[in-house]
Amino acid sequence: MTDVQRACTTAINRLRAxxxxxxxxxxxxKVLDTGWRGRxxxxxxxxxxxxxxxxxxTSG
Structure with missing residues (x-):
């Protein structure tokens, strides 16, 4: 991988994480637990x- 590809992959992985x-x-x-999901x-x-x-x- 080139440096540019590595940088793009790192940026995408940070967003995905x-x-x-x-x-x-x-x-x-707890709010999204059973019974609240329908809301x-x-x-x-x-x-x-x-x-x-x-x-x-999380991104600071």
């Missing part, structure tokens, strides 16, 4: 908003 951490946090969250259908913007905030928080 942040999203995976966010998903992990959401699946462990997310009422608020379709909630999940992308929380994901975006988590990515912003």
């Amino acid at each position: 942040a999203v995976e951490r966010c998903i992990s946090h959401l699946t462990n969250c 997310l259908n009422d608020f379709p913007e909630a999940l992308p908003t929380v994901t975006g905030l988590e990515i912003y928080r």
Whole structure:
């Protein structure tokens, strides 16, 4: 791999890891546990908003 390819791969992996951490946090969250998941259908913007905030928080 060239240096540019390595840099691109690193950047993509950092973003992917942040999203995976966010998903992990959401699946462990009590609010999203059984019985509450259906409520997310009422608020379709909630999940992308929380994901975006988590990515912003982890990227520094």
